[in-house]
Amino acid sequence: MDDRVRGALDGVAPIEAAGVTVSVTPRFDRAVLRGDAAAFGVGLPDQVGSVAERDAGAVLCLGPDEWLALAIPGGAVLRVAGAGAAVDVGHRQTALDITGRLAAALLNAGCPLDLHVTAFPPGSCTRTVCGKAEIVLWRRAAERFHVEVARSYAAYLWAFLAENARGLR
Amino acid sequence: MLLIPCPFCGPRPEIEFVYGGEAHIARPADPSALDDAAWAAFLHTRSNPRGRHAERWRHLHGCARFFNVVRDTVTDRFAEHEAGG
Amino acid sequence: MSQRFRTAAGGRIDRARPLGFSFDGRGMEGFAGDTLASALLANGVHLVGRSFKYHRPRGILAAGSEEPNALVEIDRGAGRRTPNLRATQVELHDGLVARSQNRWPSLAFDAGAVSDRLAPLLPTGFYYKTFLWPPRAWARLYEPLIRRAAGLGRAPDTADPDRYVQCYAHCDVLVIGAGPAGLAAARAAAGSGARVIVCDEGAEFGGSLLAEERARIGGVPAAEWLRDTLARLEAAPETVLLARTTAFGYYAQNMVGLIERVTDHLAAPDPALPRERLWQVRAREVIVAAGSIERPLVFPGNDRPGIMLAGAVQSYVVRYGVRPGRRAVVAAEGDSAYRAALALHAAGVEVAMVADLRDAAEGALPQMARDAGIPVRSGATIVGTAGRLRVRSVTIGFSGGRERVAADLLCMGGGWTPSLHLYSQARGRPRHDPTIGFVPRTPVPGLTCVGACRGVFGLAEMLADGAQAGAAAAMRAGFAASGESWAVEDAPSCECAPPRAPGPGSGRAFVDFQNDVTAKDLRLATREGFRSIEHVKRYTTTGMATDQGKTSNVNALGIVAQAVAAPVEAVGLTTFRPPYTPVSFGALAGVARGALFDPVRTTAIHGWAAAQGALFEDVGAWKRARCFPRAGEDMHVAVARECRTVRETVGLFDASTLGKIEVVGRDAAVFLERMYVNALANLAPGRCRYAVLLGESGFVRDDGIVGRLSADRFHVTTGTGNAALVLGLMEDYSQTEWPELQVWLTSVTEQWAVIAVQGPRAREAIAPLVEDVDLSRQALPHMSVRSCQVCGVAARLFAVSFTGEIGFEINVGADHGLAVWEQVWERVQGLGGAVYGTEAMHVLRAEKGYVIVGQETDGTVTIDDLGLGWAIGRKKQDFVGKRSLSRPDLAAAGRRQLVGLALDDASRLPEEGMQVTAAAQDRTAIGHVTSAYGSGTVGRAVVMALVADGRARMGEIVFVQMTAGAMAARVCDPVLVDPEGARLHG
């Protein structure tokens, strides 16, 4: 089926600017998990804004009863036992990888959060906005962000980042 | 832009939130038991004070939760959190 | 001779880097480090503009952003013409092209100056009093006349080719203003390791230190202390220094708007750089070190070129190495003006006299002036000035008589006004200090004023004030900090002139230079009954120009207070509003222009549709294919063909933009039962129901399909533009009203591409592509749903219709959408089918009388108005909005109900929104058209309308008020095609 899969940003060349690079990540499987952390049989991070990284992906705690599970395709299928819900959102979002010394500065062109490494350290995540798009932001390292954006906003966000990457301070 | 204290995420910029109107306007358990005037009051009558105002916000582009908070409508400063609904 | 008025040496200009520029076409030379104003003065140019109302010749008054007169147009080429820039802030670069404004045909001879001679006829309030009657004359005569005369500068007339960007920033301490107090504060805060942002509107940090020639700080010259301080700040890893950056507005909770001018000072900027960058800074602590602004003196003829603020003159001499005249008079109301006299004297300018307005001129600075041999006379008043395009002489009154002194430069030192703009924007309330004027009074949490902007003037005091506040702010932000202290030498104490009202004098004494408001105008306003300063301001326009009265407000206040015989504090200050100085629209828009103005949302199938030549329409932020014209077809023909194909064969439609919500949990059915009007708890897995959602006020908010996938999982659709609203409404009830229900909502709008296949051969079209589902009418009846595989990928297959034909909606993962679409298209095409767009979809649904929420409804339409009352679960005790349905107005007779209209003339097509009346000549509407389309199937226009008591009027004739006149129409059932539903269930 792979030859029949079309991501929202297939074929775009990375944005390469002084101090920052933006590229499209490989495909992820994704699920929204809702409810009690215990319902999922796997340990979920219980602090809003924290991330548990696993071999094949990560689980982002976005709210007191909401997680976004990211996994490479073919990863483990979650079983829900108890008060909870799992919803497949693998196609709903597109992910970008933003790296470099000015990665945070680029995001701050449209994201109103304090992304200083002391305020939003590696291993942090949150839903927020960037320009006129909603995003999920996960800081993987001091100079590396994983950004999830809804499929139909991906082209806008990409153009927004490309425009702001020019002459970034 | 206001800095709004989300009980789950801490202080966050207003642009991430949607306003939810006055707090503590609970939907009657049995609306059919209300006469027209009481139902109209539930729908439309709000306190609109000058000063402390208990109000609802939803951290839409954040944890997505609704919460209550007290804001001073004169100074725009937020006072305290209240639990839930 | 070039730069005749340059000093022999000194200043912060780079004499090794001469720069060419032009002013009104005349080539001149300046040096790197000059502003346009200092370079013009170095070339002996004082006349730089004409005033707004009287077109009086005006020169350079100030040296900073408070400049009211020297507004120029800077031309950086096509589309890059910027009007109303202050010459005092425009940095010189090689090739700079500047022009004066508000003059015709030339600056030296301005035809508009006739209004100066008419001045006695143009008193304050002239426009209010004169152009009253008749009203018609406004449009034809007065307004065009006033508009031609009014307006300052020429607006650009082409699109701005420059880039503007914006960014958010956060810091522990934001220091606004990099003069001595601000720098001392920044040094203390940065030294603690706190995150610090320092901004200053000038090209160079230093503020008043840049014009300081004498003082020593910590044992070294002030310039060296400045150098050392900047080096420390630059080395601090968490400190950001922003020169050429104005803090233009204070917003709630320490958010401050900064505008950084990135490239205007460069002759050949890097094209990658934006012209301006707008910063939205959220600071834990804000330190305002905004300084103070010198007040002009108000005396007759105080506006001639060559009459300048004393502090500005000192700055031009010391910082820019410019002699702003040959022979100067200094009019001093306080000690600080003596510094200008001393600087001029040291630079070789003859100082004819310091005319001190005080009864006695004592203190260190007057003594230094006397020691230098400068004549000092106290008890002086400035009676008037002479000179047409430049001041020529000054007439000074003494107790013994008058003296006329020849001078081409008159320095005014009227005392200093603390800059309260940001403090006041932050809702601080000032108090009036009789010796200083208005100073901060009430504390603002997280904001500290330091130095001159809070009335602390001496250099030593400013440094100490800043250092202490900087350390305190860092500590409040959680850092260990301590303020340094420095010994200050050779900074003679400076008695500040208290603000006071000028004497009545004859002739025009200007208060607001930019709006040409005189002391007489203000007094006239008070005589006419205006008492509040806010009213006087609006009546006279004092303080309402682009400089917002930076040099004039306190003088105006003093005059009004005197005229109404009230204390200044009782008259009050006018309100300070952002922006501090004008901000370009480009910076406010940022990158949000053109393609980035708003997100354009597209579906997985968009590229395919575009390649087919589809025409698109905007639906919310979505681009949707409206129709697919073939060669030679216009839209009308294409839509008719698409409709026909769906009715006769099969059509393919991209419905991906439909809102979709996955509702999961043990109580999902209970939750939906409470949300929607329908009975949904009993919906069997595998079945769907058309469902209507009301607001609590009883009006229709949305409709959609509720499909039950399993006992605890539902797939719910919403209207394209309603997805976010419906999800928000549901979340509200789920989280706050019924938190006990185990139900979770997830938006899956973007998860699924939706491929609608509609028409009598729809089943045949998809059958070979669907695995393991019996598509027969019996096994998969209308309003069913199955999870299955389509084209080898996971799918949710709905048997639903929005056309009245047999229909399926294949939901597949969006990334699979295009591939599946192409395979379905191959099948559809093979059967002679067509792809159709939203226009055909609208026609097809209207022929069936299906409503669209937002088209047939407007937020005041009930479910019964739409004739959809059948959907209400009759046995339900409660659902959202139910109670409102029995409110008297919602149950009353006479409500507008949905009907069809059959127009007498089958060739006519009304427009949506047209009014419906009972009689052709009626002026009162009984309804309005909600939808109208040409329909080949019906053979005339399909018209839906909301008409009062419409269902009781079936067969009656009403009239649609068309543009060309009333058109008779018969009220009919809105369902025009297959009312029995035989095709749907075929």
Ligand SMILES: [Zn+2]
């Ligand atoms: Zn939150």
